[in-house]
Amino acid sequence: MPHASIDTVDDLFALLEQCADAWDTADRTGDPVDILDHDRQCAQSLRRDFPEDEELQVAGLLHDIGHVLFPGDDANHGRHGAAAVRGLLGPRVARLIELHVTAKRFLVATDSAHAAGLSESSRRTLIAQGGPMTPAEIDSFRADPDFAAALALRRADDAGKVIGLRVAPLRDWRPLVERIAARRR
Numbered sequence: 001m002p003h004a005s006i007d008t009v010d011d012l013f014a015l016l017e018q019c020a021d022a023w024d025t026a027d028r029t030g031d032p033v034d035i036l037d038h039d040r041q042c043a044q045s046l047r048r049d050f051p052e053d054e055e056l057q058v059a060g061l062l063h064d065i066g067h068v069l070f071p072g073d074d075a076n077h078g079r080h081g082a083a084a085v086r087g088l089l090g091p092r093v094a095r096l097i098e099l100h101v102t103a104k105r106f107l108v109a110t111d112s113a114h115a116a117g118l119s120e121s122s123r124r125t126l127i128a129q130g131g132p133m134t135p136a137e138i139d140s141f142r143a144d145p146d147f148a149a150a151l152a153l154r155r156a157d158d159a160g161k162v163i164g165l166r167v168a169p170l171r172d173w174r175p176l177v178e179r180i181a182a183r184r185r
Contacts, residue, residue: 004069004084009174009181012088015065016170022068031121031161035064040167041160046152056149058089058180059096060156061173066097075128077101089180095146096153101129103154106141109133119161 006012019036031038043061050056062085066077069084078101086094104122107114109132118126126132133141141147 004080006084006088008088009178012062012085012177013170013174015068016061018068019065031119032163033161035067036170037165037167038157038160039064040170040173041162041165042153042156043173044167045156045159049156050149050152053149054176054180055090055092056096056153058173058177059093059100059149060153060160061177062089062093063097063100063153063157074125075130088184089177090184092146093180096149099144099146099150100153100157102141103150104157105130105133106138107151107154109138114158118158122158 006015016036016039019039020034022035023031033041039061042063043057046053046057046060062081064077064081065084066073066080066082070077070080073080078098082094082098085097104118104126108118108126115132141150144150
């Protein structure tokens with residue numbers, strides 16, 4: 001599977017700027033907001049609910065960059081995004097980005113209300129992403145040390161699709177991303 005590597009915070013923010021007016025589906029039949037707006041909504045929700053978990057907040061900000069890196073590869077967008085930032089932001093941020101798809105599969109398998117509330121776009125991509133988890137996959141995921149954080153990211157992901165919601169501008173996230181990147185040096 002091809003992957004991109006983002007080596008600097010400048011390169012990462014240039015990619016995030018490309019997420020403005022980029023959509024999760026080429027024909028714009030997916031989410032009602034562009035990827036940058038969606039990711040900022042997700043990150044802001046995580047900042048509010050988990051102020052102590054900066055890596056989770058940054059994962060929320062970046063969780064859908066794989067859609068821009070490899071357009072049309074819905075099944076692997078989490079893996080692509082994770083691979084791109086792993087060297088810059090570390091294994092936990094990368095892992096949470098990847099796990100947001102895994103958490104969707106878990107919630108669909110274990111929470112019928114969550115499954116019923118998925119957007120049309122999320123329902124459409126679920127099959128390509130592996131469908132609902134099997135009982136063995138559920139048990140394995142529950143044992144993951146980032147289980148709770150991955151579920152929080154997924155719930156913020158599902159909620160972050162509000163047209164016109166006022167959120168912090170992208171530039172406000174840069175100091176946090178720089179702080180996390182500096183920990184890797």
